[in-house]
Amino acid sequence: MGPSGAGKSSLMDILAGYRNKCVTGDILVNAKERDLRKFRKMSCYIMQDDHLLPHLSVDESMMCSANLKLTEKMSMEDKKLVVEEILSTLGLMEARHTRTNNLSGGQRKRLSIALELVNNPPVMFFDEPTSGLDSASCFQCLSMLKTLAQEGRTVICTIHQPSAKLFEMFDHLYILAEGQCIYQGNVQGLVPYLSSQNLICPAYHNPADYVMEVACGEYGDMVPRLVVATKHGKAEQFQKIKKFTNCEKVQHDLKESDLTANGKASSVGDGNETATNQSNGHLVTKVNGQGAGCDTTLLSKETDGSDNTALKLPATSDHDISQDSSSDEEEVECHTFATSCLTQFKVLFVRTFMSIIRDTTLTRLRLISHLTVGILIGLLYLNIGNESSKAFNNAGCLFFCMLFLMFTALMPTVLTFPMEMAVFVREHLNYWYSLKAYYLAKTMADMPFQIIFPLVYGSIVYWMTNQPSDFLRFVMFLTLSTLTSLVAQSLGLLIGAATSLQVAVFLGPVTAIPILLFSGFFVTFDTMPKYLQWLSYASYGRYSFEGVLQAIYGFDREPLVSNLKEQSMFMFHSGEDVLKELDVENAKFYIDFIVLVGFFILLRLACYLVLRWKVKVH
Structure with a gap:
């Protein structure tokens, strides 16, 4: 999160592997150097603008995605069932025969997400997912992302200025100002952290609005001070990390607005999931290695038709996403995709x-x-x-x-x-x-x-x-x-x-x-x-x-x-x-x-x- 020009989209592009030029430092996945090709195969990036082909219907767009992203061994009937379940989950069944140029803003955003959900990627990046949506559509969109995270995916998104209701839905917060981090940790620790820096958030004031005002300099030039405090770990003492073992416990605590991040069910992960060592420029990213333990249906099945669930990252995810020294650099381009x-x-x-x-x-x-x-x-x-x-x-x-x-x-x-x-x-x-x-x-x-x-x-x-x-x-x-x-x-x-x-x-x-x-x-x-x-x-x-x-x-x-x-x-x-x-x-x-x-x-x-x-x- 951060004000306009803070570097949110740039950081997202770097993390997602869309920008590699003029970038220094290391990006580590599960403590190993990231293999960009394999990482991008296991992740997806939904950009801020909904770029869709205007003359295809929702159902046709989804079937094209299914035929391209799911393995050829999977039958057409199973692919149709996967598409129907995704459309039903995202509330697009009524619009399945509508062409994309006739969809509303919220429907276009949901379709953009649905197209990438077909192969059930374990890591999902969203750039400003609530951009251009009204308050009700924003809540529906983030609720859906929250559900995806609870089912075992790692969801990372940038957001400009959420309401208090939306702000509390996030598990882990990384605030940027002038290209530098001024806070990272859970949402509940933000206000106490700011108070420790003599920045008292007024009662009944949206913490997201307040921290944005701080980042924009409305309370003086506090950014350098917050950057130093974050670098020295001043925010860590305000983190309350709890462990959850199943979906029911997560959903129960969510209703109480007391959900804190952990490695099994989180939107981004706990306070250690994404850390920036600002002294040496190393960016370390940990990817969830377990699902949340929920029962799943066809949507959860591995795209190759096996009984394993795609919601759970494979036990060999370190090997899959990290650098593989034995990988064949001369691999034919088409062979890196799901279909021929x-x-x-x-x-x-x-x-x-x-x-x-x-x-x-x-x-x-x-x-x-x-x-x-x-x-x-x-x-x-x-x-x-x-x-x-x-x-x-x-x-x-x-x-x-x-x-x-x-x-x-x-x-x-x-x-x-x-x-x-x-x-x-x-x-x-x-x-x-x-x-x-x-x-x-x-x-x-x-x-x-x-x-x-x-x-x-x-x-x-x-x-x-x-x-x-x-x-x-x-x-x-x-x-x-x-x-x-x-x-x-x-x-x-x-x-x-x-x-x-x-x-x-x-x-x-x-x-x-x-x-x-x-x-x-x-x-x-x-x-x-x-x-x-x-x-x-x-x-x-x-x-x-x-x-x-x-x-x-x-x-x-x-x-x-x-x-x-x-x-x-x-x-x-x-x-x-x-x-x-x-x-x-x-x-x-x-x-x-x-x-x-x-x-x-x-x-x-x-x-x-x-x-x-x-x-x-x-």
Whole structure:
């Protein structure tokens, strides 16, 4: 607990293993150095913001979590029973068929917790679990966390300023101010400790409010003094540690508001559970090794289907979470997860495909825009494809086709991908799935739509504008149209993965400007200054435009139709004349095709590497 900027979230990130850069000191689990990979597999981190996929229902989200986090040996019926029990426990049964974007704040918070409860992690981290909730929802949320702790889990959470009722629910308190600890111990010892430091909490005043006022300096600069007192163990004399042997005793004492922390049933543990040696910078964390002895149901069963209870940490938890010198550092990424890469891919593919289908921006609006603009362009350039006097107009039509396909693929991806990034980071760092499985599923799920839409648009424009009635040329035109769309989408994925939403919205159109300028339509290649011609080779728009012109006017096309009534200085007798005028007579269709495929592969690979870098940064 502590005021804003005290370092609560930073400490939580370090403890949960989400932040490793620029951090000194040691983190010990059960008196041994922490193996970060194994620790993160046995823990989960529920962040302050509820990042959920908006187009999935509660039940669908839970089943995706169950299929990814529970072993493949477990039957589907057992997984459904686990999901139903969790939803029932958290009060989400009535909303199980509601999409997450229609849930209330409290329901979203409970769903975020439910998603991580599927595999019953023994250690759970919560960053501001009551943020954005009303008083009733806050009490329900913390009561649920208290129940989870009583069942044998270790629950650690940050909280900003709880009410007195909520404050008394915690077993162990660690107060931060200006990045340093000013008190650690049980809640009951806080007021006597402050009194010993000449800080008298007024009667009927919330101790949580009072200590926050102290930390903020309302009673003078007391923080350095409290830091020194805590470092010298002045708070230890106010700790009253009692031992409990079963759930009934814990619940009885809880009703009397006299529950003190112990290693078997606590939210964080007793006064020795989390200790900071501020003189040497060592952070020591002990994880409960026993459950509370409660009877459990399917929710409590080990995820591999055995009869052991997952609520109780294994007897070998020291080995499981601590550093293992014999562990294979070259272990394949997918093998560190509960399911295989193939299973992860299948679950993520179905989930991503369903989200795209239900997303009106990514499906219906895109389809309508391709149909509408295709018909509009077809009417505007109606039957000009074979007329010699309108070859330049036809070239403009072909260029606009590539331009439209470029922007309709780029912008939706730039807008939606950054919003999915938060979900991906949370799920990946909580060991749901590997980066490879996610990226492959994301790529493959959107591929059908990214192919169908350009085919629909290109078919309308090609025949309405009366381009050559040659099936091979038609296929070549559609191929380059589809490739242009795929390359633009790949660029959008890269921008979205590398930047935030605000930056991506700006960079998307900006990056398209040089691509269009150096495409060869506004300024031909020979007309460009020598020192800028190299930029033309980096523009995938150039290869799209060149390839389309070759498909329409190249390969010994039959003579163009000349309209004697409309004589013009730009009368072209053959397709070769048009290619020479546009300075693309030496272009090769197969080279343009290969280069566009290369752009597609290169951008997809770059996006994967950026995602990998982002995960490591976290």
